Structure formats: structure tokens, C-alpha cells
Amino acid sequence: MTTNRAILPGVNPAQEFSVSHLIQPLLGVLGVLALIGVLMLVRKWRTRALAATVVALACVPFVVSAALSSSRQLKQARASSTSARAGATACLAEDHAARLAPFLNWARPQLGDDVYAEIPPPKSLPLDVWCVTTALLPALPQGPGGVNAKWTITMGVVPADIRARIRRHDPSVKVFAPGLVLARN
Amino acid sequence: MLGLIGLHIVFVLCGAAVLRALGLLRGRLLALGPALLTGVMVLCPPLILLLILGVGLRAPTVIAVVVVVLVLAELVARRRRGVAAPARPNWGVLLIGLYAALGAYSLARLPTIEDDARIWSLRGLALSYHHVLAPQIFQNPYESGTHPVYPLFGPVIEALNAIAAGAPQLRFYHAELWILFAAIIWTAAYLLGGRQRPWVAPLVLLAVSPAVAQNLISGYADVLGAALMGLGCLALGLWQTRGSAGYLAFGTVALIAAANTKDEDLLGAIIIFVVAVAANHRRWREWVAAGVALAVFIAPWRLWTAAHHLSDSVQPKLGQALSPSYLISRHHEVHWVLEWVGAKVVEEWSWIAVTFLVLFVLCMVTRTARRIAAFYLIALGLIALMLTWLYATTPMSLAFLFPTSMFRTVDDFMIPAAFASAHLLWLLSGYKPRPSVTLGSCQDR
Numbered sequence: 079m080t081t082n083r084a085i086l087p088g089v090n091p092a093q094e095f096s097v098s099h100l101i102q103p104l105l106g107v108l109g110v111l112a113l114i115g116v117l118m119l120v121r122k123w124r125t126r127a128l129a130a131t132v133v134a135l136a137c138v139p140f141v142v143s144a145a146l147s148s149s150r151q152l153k154q155a156r157a158s159s160t161s162a163r164a165g166a167t168a169c170l171a172e173d174h175a176a177r178l179a180p181f182l183n184w185a186r187p188q189l190g191d192d193v194y195a196e197i198p199p200p201k202s203l204p205l206d207v208w209c210v211t212t213a214l215l216p217a218l219p220q221g222p223g224g225v226n227a228k229w230t231i232t233m234g235v236v237p238a239d240i241r242a243r244i245r246r247h248d249p250s251v252k253v254f255a256p257g258l259v260l261a262r263n
Numbered sequence: 264m265l266g267l268i269g270l271h272i273v274f275v276l277c278g279a280a281v282l283r284a285l286g287l288l289r290g291r292l293l294a295l296g297p298a299l300l301t302g303v304m305v306l307c308p309p310l311i312l313l314l315i316l317g318v319g320l321r322a323p324t325v326i327a328v329v330v331v332v333l334v335l336a337e338l339v340a341r342r343r344r345g346v347a348a349p350a351r352p353n354w355g356v357l358l359i360g361l362y363a364a365l366g367a368y369s370l371a372r373l374p375t376i377e378d379d380a381r382i383w384s385l386r387g388l389a390l391s392y393h394h395v396l397a398p399q400i401f402q403n404p405y406e407s408g409t410h411p412v413y414p415l416f417g418p419v420i421e422a423l424n425a426i427a428a429g430a431p432q433l434r435f436y437h438a439e440l441w442i443l444f445a446a447i448i449w450t451a452a453y454l455l456g457g458r459q460r461p462w463v464a465p466l467v468l469l470a471v472s473p474a475v476a477q478n479l480i481s482g483y484a485d486v487l488g489a490a491l492m493g494l495g496c497l498a499l500g501l502w503q504t505r506g507s508a509g510y511l512a513f514g515t516v517a518l519i520a521a522a523n524t525k526d527e528d529l530l531g532a533i534i535i536f537v538v539a540v541a542a543n544h545r546r547w548r549e550w551v552a553a554g555v556a557l558a559v560f561i562a563p564w565r566l567w568t569a570a571h572h573l574s575d576s577v578q579p580k581l582g583q584a585l586s587p588s589y590l591i592s593r594h595h596e597v598h599w600v601l602e603w604v605g606a607k608v609v610e611e612w613s614w615i616a617v618t619f620l621v622l623f624v625l626c627m628v629t630r631t632a633r634r635i636a637a638f639y640l641i642a643l644g645l646i647a648l649m650l651t652w653l654y655a656t657t658p659m660s661l662a663f664l665f666p667t668s669m670f671r672t673v674d675d676f677m678i679p680a681a682f683a684s685a686h687l688l689w690l691l692s693g694y695k696p697r698p699s700v701t702l703g704s705c706q707d708r
Contacts, residue, residue: 140470140614141466141469141470144469144470144472144473145469147472147473148469148472148473148476151472151473151476151477151480152365152366152369152370152476153369155369155370155373155437155480156368156369156370158373158374159371159372159373159434160372160373160374160434162433162434164374165372165373165374165375165433165434166375166433168374168375168376168380169375169376169377169380169381172376172377191392191393193399206381208380208381208382208385209380209381211385211400212375212380212381212384212385212388215385215388215389215392216388216392216393218389218393218397218399218400219399219400219403220399221398221399221400221402221403222398222399222402222403222571223397223398223399223402224398225399
């Protein structure tokens with residue numbers, strides 16, 4: 079058990095268990111109990127109405143808090159609104175690769191819906207290939223299906239054969255920036 | 264925009280036809296949310312089945328499925344006699360519609376990030392552009408962060424939006440999730456019915472929103488799957504208390520949708536169905552038909568992924584995971600999982616957890632709806648147990664899984680617990696739906 083906990087430094091679920099965490103729900107449950115008790119046991123409508131009002135008033139802070147929290151989240155979301163293309167490449171920023179977005183936006187229309195081979199980026203850029211795949215769709219990455227790649231796309235590491243083609247000024251190799259190349263196979 | 268509006272009108276028309284066929288349609292405006300949701304739930308599973316059979320997801324296919332659903336619904340509606348209808352819904356559900364619209368407006372232009380970019384929208388986008396299960400994406404064992412077996416309910420909705428709008432609508436998908444979640448709460452309130460306490464349903468939506476909003480905003484499938492499962496659980500509960508097979512049929516549709524949304528929802532849906540059947544095994548004509556429908560719309564995707572040798576990286580080896588000696592050897596992990604589950608429940612769902620348990624105890628003490636309370640407790644307890652077993656036997660590192668997924672997976676039993684609490688509260692508060700004069704009784708037992 080000690081070994082397991084050591085895997086997650088600073089995160090101890092047991093610390094999150096606390097009696098104080100249960101006070102709020104317990105108060106809430108008392109409210110629920112009161113509501114049910116009143117509805118089940120009390121016959122006089124005035125008493126029912128009074129009890130329902132008390133319970134409703136007790137719920138006000140909780141409801142206001144929930145409403146404010148939801149409103150805050152929706153407001154933040156609205157502030158994150160973006161254009162369609164920027165939205166499709168937004169995941170690159172999570173891999174600290176936002177600078178690749180212009181290259182992928184440039185390459186995407188040229189690839190069309192062809193299959194491409196992707197030369198992995200350098201280890202210094204731990205880019206998630208599936209984020210790139212989303213950004214380049216409708217073009218498909220080489221994989222199962224038996225279709226050979228029509229294109230090769232590089233994101234930092236340029237293989238020797240493509241470097242040679244660049245040196246020969248091969249028109250089927252397009253260089254967007256150093257290391258960022260789109261080559262027709 | 265017009266295309267998206269048109270698609271949602273088609274959802275509503277199909278859903279209304281199905282609700283009418285099941286004897287669950289009551290009121291037009293008040294049934295808007297349930298009809299929209301039902302339309303999505305009945306159209307997507309057949310489209311997934313056709314995709315697996317190699318039929319492309321294109322406009323003619325969608326139109327054909329819509330026509331078949333409408334014709335079948337009409338035929339069933341004509342054959343039905345003396346079915347039960349839900350109690351008349353209240354105006355409070357319209358507040359849910361307003362809340363859904365406000366949320367949808369806020370979420371309609373969000374970027375595609377995190378798992379949405381690498382799993383759900385990747386697949387939705389691939390379907391939108393290629394209309395088939397492109398092998399480069401769907402048969403790739405490393406696809407989507409090694410989750411190649413995740414089902415297709417969300418991606419198909421995304422592709423339907425693309426077909427309707429004429430181009431992929433990645434950003435709108437977040438708003439779609441929000442609308443569907445609100446429609447699920449709306450549907451739960453609609454099924455429970457009652458003109459009294461119209462503020463309860465909007466309040467429930469408001470109460471659970473903070474806990475689920477971020478998941479919907481991120482475009483994840485967890486909340487959608489868990490809420491569909493909760494709705495299915497509630498409908499099967501109503502089947503048991505009100506007797507109408509329409510609720511069983513509706514619950515089955517919801518469970519099929521849930522099982523096609525995410526892996527853990529598949530297991531959860533099966534658990535809920537089996538527990539409900541065990542409690543009502545004598546009504547075998549009804550549940551056998553529902554079980555067949557469940558199998559027809561769930562099994563093909565699993566068979567397809569198995570045929571292509573695809574498996575999820577978090578999935579344990581079944582033989583090993585069921586071995587008692589292996590389970591005993593993992594008792595530290597079990598303990599650790601239970602601690603994390605408890606912590607996440609207390610942190611995010613404490614109100615619902617305690618309310619559900621108190622309502623359960625009240626049902627037992629007051630001898631009110633004890634059978635249905637036991638159904639909910641057993642079903643939800645088994646789902647929690649299933650998750651514990653999955654976490655404790657997974658080959659993946661728990662140090663990675665706990666902080667990245669546990670806060671989402673507890674939704675699988677806590678959101679259904681919210682639906683169950685609503686039903687138990689309804690029963691405990693002595694509410695009796697008014698029996699329909701023309702359509703028979705819908706009295707809770």
C-alpha cells in the first residue's frame with residue numbers, strides 16, 4: 079500500500095475524507111427528511127405550506143451557489159469561443175505545438191482526402207499524433223487498410239531521401255519552413 | 264444553421280412518433296425535449312449497425328432509417344390498445360428548455376481539445392468526411408490514445424450534424440451535448456409526470472449542472488453515457504412501479520444508447536437490465552423482446568472490434584481478472600480504488616449520495632416502494648462494484664488512471680443515483696399520478 083501511494087506524490091485520497099465534507103450533505107439531507115416528513119405526516123395545508131416555505135428558503139443558498147457556479151462555467155466557456163479552423167487545431171497547444179498550426183492548415187487542403195505518412199517529430203516535441211490526425215482530416219494517416227501513402231509530412235525531422243529531393247529542387251517537395259515539409263511520394 | 268435546425272426537427276418528429284407508439288406521448292410542447300432525445304436515441308443505433316455492415320453514413324441512408332422508424336412507430340401505435348400514459352407533465356420542464364438554449368448559445372463555438380480532439384471528434388470528423396469506418400482510423404490498434412473499441416454514439420451524432428449542415432460542425436458538438444443532457448433531465452421529469460411541484464425538475468438540472476458542466480464543455484462522453492444510463496434505469500424503475508411495457512421499451516432504447524456511448528456504460532446498461540429482469544422475471548414476454556433488442560444493437564460493434572483484433576488498453580484480460588487468486592493478490596489495489604471512489608463521491612456528489620441513501624432507508628423504514636428502492640440500490644451498487652473491479656484489475660498504471668479518469672467514472676453510478684432519488688422521492692412524497700381516463704392506469708404501485 080505504501081508503495082502504491084508513493085506513485086502519486088502529493089495526492090492522498092484519504093486526506094480528502096473528512097467529517098467536514100459530510101456536514102453540508104447531512105444538512106441537505108435533514109432538509110430532504112423534513113420535506114418528506116411534512117408531506118407524509120402533516121395533513122393541515124397551512125402547516126405544509128409553512129414547512130415547504132422553510133425548506134425552500136433553506137435551499138436558497140444551495141440553489142444560488144449552483145446557479146452561480148453553472149453561470150460562471152458557461153461564461154468562461156463563452157469566452158473560449160473560437161473560429162472553426164482555430165478550434166480544430168486547438169489541441170496542438172496542449173502539446174506545446176501551437177506553432178505547427180499554420181503548417182498543418184497550409185498542408186491540409188493540399189493533402190485532400192489522400193493517405194499520408196507522418197515522420198514523427200523530434201523527442202523534444204512530444205506531439206500526440208491523433209491531435210495532428212484531427213487537424214489534417216479529411217486526409218488519413220497511413221495505417222490498416224492497405225493503402226499506400228501518397229504524401230509524406232515531416233514535423234521537425236526530415237529524412238535523408240527528402241533532404242536530397244529538396245537539394246535537387248524536386249517540385250513535388252514543398253518546404254513550409256525548416257523541418258516542416260510536405261512531399262508527394 | 265438551417266440544416267442543423269432541420270435535423271433537430273427530424274429528431275423531434277421521429278422521437279414523438281416513437282413516444283406515441285410506446286404510449287408515452289402526452290402534451291406537444293411539453294414533450295419537445297423527450298421527443299428530441301428519443302429521436303436521437305432511436306436513429307443512431309440503426310445507423311451504427313449499418314456502418315458496421317458497410318453501409319455509408321450519408322443523407323440517403325439517414326432518410327431511409329428515418330422513414331423506417333416513422334413507419335414502424337405508426338404500425339406499433341395502431342396496434343396498441345389500452346396502454347398507460349405518463350401523468351400530465353408540468354410547465355417546469357419548459358424552464359429546462361430555456362436553460363438548454365442558454366447553455367447551447369454559450370457552448371456553440373468551443374475549440375476541440377483534450378480527449379475530444381483525440382477520440383470523439385476525431386472519429387466524428389472521420390465519419391463526417393469518409394462516411395464509413397475508415398480502416399486507417401477505426402482499425403488502428405493505437406487509435407485514440409489506445410481506446411479503439413470506444414463505441415460510436417457520439418461520433419455518429421457529430422456526423423449527422425455534418426450531413427445536415429453540409430460541413431463538419433466540431434464546435435457545435437459541445438452545444439449538442441449540453442442540449443442532450445438537458446433533454447435527458449427534461450425526459451426524466453416528463454416520465455415521472457405530475458402537475459405539482461413544477462420547479463423540481465429545473466432545480467434538479469441546476470443542482471447537477473456544476474458537477475457535469477465541465478465534462479460537457481470539454482466534449483467528453485462520460486456524462487452523456489451516464490445520464491442515458493440513469494434515464495434507462497429510471498424507465499425500468501417506472502416499468503416496475505407502473506406496469507406499462509412502454510417504460511420497458513423506452514428504458515431499453517435509453518440503455519442501448521448508453522451502451523453505444525462508452526465502454527463502462529455498456530457494462531452498466533447490462534447490469535441495470537439484468538437486475539430489472541431479475542426483479543420482474545415473470546413478465547418474460549416483455550423482457551425477452553427487450554433483451555433481444557439490446558443484443559441486436561449492442562453486440563455488432565463488439566463483434567466487429569473483436570474481429571479486427573482491437574482491444575482497449577485499460578481492459579483487463581478477462582480470464583485473469585475473474586480469477587479469485589488474482590483478485591486476492593490485488594487486494595491493495597481494491598482498497599486503493601475504494602478510497603478514491605469514496606473521495607470522488609464525497610468531493611463531487613455528496614448531496615446526491617447521501618440523499619439517495621437516506622431515501623433508500625426511508626423507503627425501507629416506512630415500507631414504501633421497498634422493492635423498487637432495492638432495485639436501485641442493487642443496480643447502482645453493482646455498477647460501483649464493476650468499476651472497482653475494472654480499476655483493480657486493469658493492466659494500466661492506477662497512478663495515471665486515478666487522477667485522469669476517476670472524477671468522470673463515478674458519474675456512472677452517481678448520475679443514475681440522482682434519477683433514482685427523484686423516483687424514490689416521488690413515491691415517498693405520496694404522489695399518485697392521475698389515471699388516464701382513456702388510456703388506462705399509470706398508478707405507481
